[in-house]
Amino acid sequence: MQPIASNPERVLLDQHDLTTQQLEQVLGTALERRADYADLYFEARSAEAVSLEEGLVKKTARSISQGVGVRVLAGDKTGYAHSDDITLDTLQIAARTARAIVHEAGETRVVSSAGPSQAPRDLYTLSTPPATIPLTEKIALLQQIDEEARRYDPRITNVMASLTVEQKHVLILTSAGVMVADTQPLLRLQVTCIATQGTIRQQGSHGGGGRVEFNFLFDQDRWRIFTREAARQAILGLEAVPAPAGTMTVVLGPGWPGILLHEAIGHGLEGDFNRKKVSAFSDLMGKKVASELCTVVDDGTLPNRRGSLNVDDEGTPTSRTVLIEKGILRGYLQDRLNATLMKMPLTGNGRRESFAHMPMPRMTNTFMLPGDSTPEDIIKSVPRGLYAVSFGGGQVDITSGKFVFSASEAYLIEDGKVTRPVKGATLIGNGPEVLTRISLVGNDLRLDDGIGTCGKEGQSVPVGVGLPTVRIDGLTVGGTQA
């Protein structure tokens, strides 16, 4: 991997023989026509993936990428050019290409930055970044995981585990005078177990990570907990009965089921969709969109979380944004383009997958604040319903507001008790409506273990979610038992 420098702007500039003054000239080129704003996003990323299956660490992969994206904004227009070749020449060409979005000639402008500044937060400085851990230690961990899973139950017949670590250096320069650099570590462990009993097979998955050291996996025995969780889910699936079909009371467990918030309301509150008035939430600001038990925030400032960032990918410090306060819609998630056009504050949610992508409003860590009920009382309150504790992915149609998320571990609730496990089923609902049906909120807020990736318009970014136990009075469960 690349040497870990304390000083990411030096990594990016020195390596390519570029000076701050030259970059200011490039921004000047980008702004030569009547543009409002221009920025440069430099990125150097190295990633390493180690994976095990059938008891062997068969695969090691490493990839290095670097490049620069040049963006020019004029009104609601965006010109973007990117290149994996970082030289002054390619930067100037990219700047001229990006500014082609603007036809009107403007005046020559001089851009000067205040010089490099450190990111305003320090959420994930690691004394030992995971990228520096020798391969042998990672391999040893995966082998322990394999043994642990098989020891859990003899019916575990295969274990697939992968550990991915990356280190990303970014440098952002804007015509507004911002120059900021950040080093972003990321680690993710994923364990999948296959259980076999006669002719029945099932799988279970679990994992975790964040902007953390390798040691995170050993603290509190996390790797073992994640592994046993994957094995437990696979075994449980062997005895699952068909899921019910129809509208019923649903209790969501704490943590990862927070994906409900991400799909049902998070995407619908992203600035771009609301500026264009194509979101089911357009024009609902200040209105009641949830029961008063619900307060939902997006917070990019939580230390070491997968969805956290010191600055977003436009150089804006991340923040905690209240989306819903006691049931009332309070905030949108913004990037620079949409905040400017909507005359709203920046929230530090301008994110992009890489230098090859334009930034847009994205979530960071999205969760609901805890309420007063105990999880036990919430379950006890339900005569018949579904208790869903683990999920696969979700998806939403922003415009109609309809969202789905798929339960991978769920149980029937019968007479206030959790009874039989049921097979996976998709849950479907309407974003602006679902939170109005929340009748109980637990006191057990949990954030997920750090595995979420969100896709939007072909761009993937790491995110987090969180939820206390909640009771929803009426959600459609897509099982097979009509």
Add this chain to the structure above:
Amino acid sequence: MQLEDLATTVLQQAQRLGASAGDVLIATGESFSAGVRLGEVEKIHNAREKRMGLRLFVGQSSAITSTANFTREAVQTLVEETVALARATAADEFSGLPAAEDLARGFPDLDLADSPANLTPEDKIALAREAEAAALNTDSRVTNSEGAEFSSGSRELLYANSLGFIGRYDTTSYSLSVVPVASQNGTMQRDYWYSSHRKLNRLEPAPVVGKKAAERTLRRLGARRVKTQQAPVVFDPETAASLLRHLAGAVSGSALYRKTSFLLGKLGEKIAASGIWIDDDAHILSALGSKPFDGEGLPTCRTAVVADGVLTSYLLDTYSARKLGLRSTGNASRSFADVPTASPTNFFLRPGTTSPEEIIRSVRSGLYVTELSGFGVNPVTGDYSRGAVGLWIENGELAYPVEEITIAGNLLEMFQHIEVTGHDLELRGSIAAPTLKIARMTIAGE
């Protein structure tokens, strides 16, 4: 440096540094996209990219690395690191390059690249604008738009391995898409239509793409839910293709040797209704999934995967074939940062003789599904549960739009209960199917 020279140099260097075998994939390309919204240019994106993926073996251990930095020093470092990684990786008796005698010798000309089009950025913007305008002008209820996008790209791809194989081919691609928004009584709906092809003149005309997008959006207005019930489900070609995508995953070598496929052990068995034929064909001229050789340098071909309902072949690469005691079907697909894995080329269900209208007429009460959402498919068991949007069929007619419902079943049972297939197969993407009717599924709603 020419790509061929770069590949040769890298592989020679690798052998000098201790690799016993290896292969390299190099691609360079350019892309452009223009987005128009409500008649105005909204975004333009230009890119020029290159990438190299290197796989090296030390005996039966291997590692994969990738980079976009082609300088001599960077490549030298990459090779050294790859050898070191491979040495740290476990030996796997099934790993390795294909047998030298199996490598492709001649390459079919599949006509995958367009002759250089004299299309300026302004022309491309005009196409997007024209498509969106057609959508907006279809009906006054089309009140808004998420925009229209035209994109084009060209790529040259080279694959070489230490057995002396070297092959390259060029591709181009074009696509045009529109996402209109319609509103009625305070509710909004969006849908889309697109066209994509390797040849510019094979794209659907811009006004057709726009109008179709608008019609698909308009027919969703006023959507309601239906009662929870069991009923027949008719899949339009777009959603039917998604079923085929699940099947393609289940017949791919890695899912089989990992035992994560619901089709495990079903070779030679009836897995679909009689009259169902599914093929994988890498040689369709100018098609999006076609390739002259696979990701390991093996010849590509046409494989009958399902013949009259019987599973006749898996899709395999060299590694999964060795694991399963079978031969590669030439379906290795290679990405830069990952090992080759088997995946479909052009994968399609052969058309029947019935028109989609007749299929709809055959349903007394059931669902015509036009969009599916979510990830509720368990590849190990085939259990299926997804969100659905479509039109309700009453007495053989499309009666009203429906949404916020799910459809559920099991993929194996679904394929076994395909009652009829339409005559409307069109290879709009690399995976395609005609209209399909499945006898019965569970629909969850009110």
